[in-house]
Amino acid sequence: MKKKILVVDDEASLTRLIKANLERTGKYEVMTENQGGKAIEVARQFKPDLIFLDVMMPGMGGDEVAALIEEDPQLSNTKYVFLTAIVRREETDPTGSMIGGHLFLAKPVRTEQLVATIEKILGP
Amino acid sequence: MISTLYFGMVSGAESGFRALLNPGEIAWLNAHPVIRFTGDPDYAPVEFTDAQGQYRGMGSDYLGLVAARLGIRFEKVAVNSFYEALKQVRDGQADLLPVVAETQQRNQYLLFTAPYLRFPAVVITARQDVENWSLEALRTMKIAVVHGYNWEDWLTHEYPDVDLVQAPDIQTALMSTSFGLADVMIGDIATTTYFIGKTNIANLRVVHQLEQNLKISMAVRSDLPTLRSLLDKSLANISEEEKRAIGKTWIRLEPPAWWKNPTFQRVAWFVSGALGFVILATLTWNRALARKVRYRTLALEEAHQRLIQSAKLESVGRLAAGVAHEVKNPLAILQMGVDYLSADIAKESDAGLVIRDMEDAIHRADVIIKGLLDFSRDKNLAMRKTDINEVLRDSLKLVNYEMNHHNIIVEEALSLELPAINADPDKLKQVFINLFMNAIQAMGRDGKLMVASESRRLKKEAGKGANATGKFGPGDRVIVIKVEDTGPGIDPAKVGQVFDPFFTTKPVGQGTGLGLSVSRTIVELHGGVISLRNRDGGGASVVLMFKIA
Numbered sequence: 009m010k011k012k013i014l015v016v017d018d019e020a021s022l023t024r025l026i027k028a029n030l031e032r033t034g035k036y037e038v039m040t041e042n043q044g045g046k047a048i049e050v051a052r053q054f055k056p057d058l059i060f061l062d063v064m065m066p067g068m069g070g071d072e073v074a075a076l077i078e079e080d081p082q083l084s085n086t087k088y089v090f091l092t093a094i095v096r097r098e099e100t101d102p103t104g105s106m107i108g109g110h111l112f113l114a115k116p117v118r119t120e121q122l123v124a125t126i127e128k129i130l131g132p
Numbered sequence: 133m134i135s136t137l138y139f140g141m142v143s144g145a146e147s148g149f150r151a152l153l154n155p156g157e158i159a160w161l162n163a164h165p166v167i168r169f170t171g172d173p174d175y176a177p178v179e180f181t182d183a184q185g186q187y188r189g190m191g192s193d194y195l196g197l198v199a200a201r202l203g204i205r206f207e208k209v210a211v212n213s214f215y216e217a218l219k220q221v222r223d224g225q226a227d228l229l230p231v232v233a234e235t236q237q238r239n240q241y242l243l244f245t246a247p248y249l250r251f252p253a254v255v256i257t258a259r260q261d262v263e264n265w266s267l268e269a270l271r272t273m274k275i276a277v278v279h280g281y282n283w284e285d286w287l288t289h290e291y292p293d294v295d296l297v298q299a300p301d302i303q304t305a306l307m308s309t310s311f312g313l314a315d316v317m318i319g320d321i322a323t324t325t326y327f328i329g330k331t332n333i334a335n336l337r338v339v340h341q342l343e344q345n346l347k348i349s350m351a352v353r354s355d356l357p358t359l360r361s362l363l364d365k366s367l368a369n370i371s372e373e374e375k376r377a378i379g380k381t382w383i384r385l386e387p388p389a390w391w392k393n394p395t396f397q398r399v400a401w402f403v404s405g406a407l408g409f410v411i412l413a414t415l416t417w418n419r420a421l422a423r424k425v426r427y428r429t430l431a432l433e434e435a436h437q438r439l440i441q442s443a444k445l446e447s448v449g450r451l452a453a454g455v456a457h458e459v460k461n462p463l464a465i466l467q468m469g470v471d472y473l474s475a476d477i478a479k480e481s482d483a484g485l486v487i488r489d490m491e492d493a494i495h496r497a498d499v500i501i502k503g504l505l506d507f508s509r510d511k512n513l514a515m516r517k518t519d520i521n522e523v524l525r526d527s528l529k530l531v532n533y534e535m536n537h538h539n540i541i542v543e544e545a546l547s548l549e550l551p552a553i554n555a556d557p558d559k560l561k562q563v564f565i566n567l568f569m570n571a572i573q574a575m576g577r578d579g580k581l582m583v584a585s586e587s588r589r590l591k592k593e594a595g596k597g598a599n600a601t602g603k604f605g606p607g608d609r610v611i612v613i614k615v616e617d618t619g620p621g622i623d624p625a626k627v628g629q630v631f632d633p634f635f636t637t638k639p640v641g642q643g644t645g646l647g648l649s650v651s652r653t654i655v656e657l658h659g660g661v662i663s664l665r666n667r668d669g670g671g672a673s674v675v676l677m678f679k680i681a
Contacts, residue, residue, distance in 0.1 A: 019461050025468035032475060064457055093460030115460045116467035116494060 011130055014019060014054055016047040017062035017091065020132070026060070029119040034108040036126070044068030048076045051083055057130050059088040061114075087129050089113055149201040149369055153362070160358040166205045166314055167359070168230040169195065171220065172214035174301045176251070177326050177382040179231040181210070191231035191348075198366040200259065200349075213300060214282035221353055228359065232351045233282035243360040247347035248367045248375075250679060251320035252285065253338040256328070258310050265316070265340035270294070271553040276314035283318045284347065296544035302327045309338050320346035330535060335401040367590060394483040456501045463501075466494050520611055520678070521546045521585055523557045527564035528583065534572050535581070545584040549681050553611060555658055563651040563662075567615045567674050574619030575674065582616040586679060605662055609680040616673040621666040630664050 013036045015023045022113055023040035030036045030073040041050045051059060059077070063070040077083045093115045113125060140573040150158070156218040171191060179191035187208050198422075199206055208225040209514040210650040211217045220226040222241045234244040255265045262269070271291055279298040287294050297314040299305035302323055310333045317324065321338070328336050350367070352359045413656050470490050488639045526533075526543060535542060590608045604610060622630060631652045648664075660678040667673045 019465060022461065022468060025465060025472055029468060029471050029475075032472075035435045091464075093457040093464070115464040116498060117464060118467060119471040 012056040013038045014056035015040045018042050044073050047073045050115050052070040060091050061088050063092040096120040144507050148491045152365055152396040157362050162304055166207055167228055168209050168226045169230055170209040170217040170226040171417050175323055190378050190382045195230045197370050201366040227353055229351045231348055233346055234349055235285035237285050241354050243354050244349040244350040244351045245364045247349045249348035251322045251346040253342040253344040254335050254338045255316050256324055257316040257339050257470040273315035276300055276308045277303050277316040298503050304334055447589050463494055463497055515554045515556055516550045517556045518555040519552050521550055523560050527561050531568045537576050538572055543581045543582045547586040549588055550585055553678055553680055559654045563654050566647045566651050571617035575617050579618040584614040587611050611678045618671045621672050
């Protein structure tokens with residue numbers, strides 16, 4: 009069964025491309041959301057295995073979405089990874105770094121990094 | 133042969149005891165008023181010669197009781213070792229050994245009384261890695277024994293293949309064991325523990341009590357059977373009370389009371405002490421660990437909070453962070469787009485090359501952003517007492533590989549009397565590394581990097597040089613650091629621009645043009661100044677100055 013990935017970022021062109029690149033691997037079913045405020049509702053419906061979460065979004069930011077995920081019993085098995093433009097690439101491993109107990113990936117990110125990160129968290 | 137008169141004429145022989153003797157024995161006694169004895173000078177507390185040359189110990193006390201009963205005199209034949217004592221008796225130079233254990237060999241030239249003392253044999257070792265100390269296990273080990281002692285006879289007889297380390301005396305045997313020349317020593321509990329206590333050999337312990345007992349008898353030359361029966365009768369006549377008194381004087385001999393054995397007690401104290409220490413250390417360590425985990429968690433939480441804070445645009449004032457965000461998102465889109473397209477395009481095709489150029493451009497833009505973020509990064513300094521020379525050396529270490537790679541020699545002239553100043557060593561390291569890397573890149577191959585430090589008092593005449601910056605006053609004490617290279621130097625027309633952001637002399641893609649700009653920011657945050665000029669002999673010279681508080 010394909011792993012379910014939700015990508016939350018306010019840049020529609022970015023989420024569209026991430027979806028295209030991930031789905032092309034044949035391993036993932038990807039859904040995207042461009043509004044932080046709607047992310048949690050989409051997640052409850054879609055029940056993703058993993059969420060890529062942009063930190064800086066207008067309205068509800070990634071950190072607030074993460075807090076809601078943590079509190080939601082329906083999403084207790086859902087993992088999430090922050091995508092951010094503020095962390096330098098050099099400050100993070102190619103498959104993300106733990107900062108304050110959370111995994112961060114630095115933009116711009118490559119498709120192979122996304123795949124490696126997913127596999128690191130969910131297994132191959 | 134020097135003979136020491138041992139007991140004076142013992143008078144008042146117990147009349148009751150005389151009645152036990154037969155006429156032959158009484159006749160023998162009358163014919164032999166003086167008996168020559170000899171013994172181990174170094175077998176305390178059983179028998180030994182004290183500092184005054186007197187025969188002492190349990191054997192001596194028993195001999196005294198025997199002398200009182202028989203009404204005869206004993207004279208000591210002095211020897212240097214027990215082995216020699218045996219030889220004296222065998223050669224007819226002495227008649228009696230008051231303290232001796234019966235062995236097969238000795239039976240050939242000695243007549244033994246019934247044993248009057250019994251000591252269990254013990255195994256003594258310094259080794260910690262063995263648990264089985266049975267005789268079977270001992271057979272594969274090096275065993276130290278005192279040469280001539282019964283244990284040697286017994287071991288050679290029972291286990292002819294055993295590896296014996298013969299020592300001239302107990303002390304040597306114990307030392308050999310302590311130093312590992314022998315795995316174990318076998319001896320009786322009385323004398324070995326006595327010597328361990330006396331010599332304070334800390335690493336030895338009694339690990340096993342053998343079933344074998346050391347049975348101490350008196351023995352006479354084989355041509356003196358009457359003396360032997362006289363001794364037997366005398367020893368049998370010694371009361372339990374007298375025996376206890378002697379035992380009390382010299383040793384605690386109750387074998388079950390091994391816990392009273394001073395060696396055991398020392399070992400026990402040591403072991404319980406060590407155990408206590410281990411437990412304490414473990415507890416302390418656990419607590420330290422828990423504290424560390426708590427601290428780290430807090431630190432991470434804090435980092436997270438900071439990150440989220442900046443991410444939530446509370447750092448709007450931080451232009452660079454904003455720019456980074458604005459630029460990195462489009463870069464992320466470009467990167468994803470490149471990934472998307474490259475899947476459909478052959479790498480070696482023209483379109484494939486275009487894709488690669490685009491990827492390179494994304495990377496280059498990302499590097500610029502990295503520089504910007506460096507520039508805008510937290511301006512709080514972690515100030516502490518800092519040895520600038522140490523920071524310089526640490527920084528040099530970090531670029532050591534580059535230096536070697538470019539065949540660049542480093543010339544250090546660091547003042548030995550540099551006072552520590554309040555600074556953020558990590559930030560300064562960033563500055564120095566930046567300067568060193570610039571120098572390396574300017575020189576290319578084969579050059580010399582000169583790094584100097586000194587402390588100096590600024591001259592009274594203000595208005596010139598460093599004083600012109602307004603940061604230092606005349607008479608101020610400062611640390612001056614000079615970083616010079618033998619490269620081409622800076623175009624004189626551009627010297628004034630080197631600290632401006634995005635100024636670079638490097639080919640496109642090789643530098644962000646932010647290094648010196650960032651460096652100046654850091655130096656100024658320290659209240660210092662940084663300046664660059666071309667050296668007279670060619671090359672660039674960067675001078676940094678920090679005030680000594």
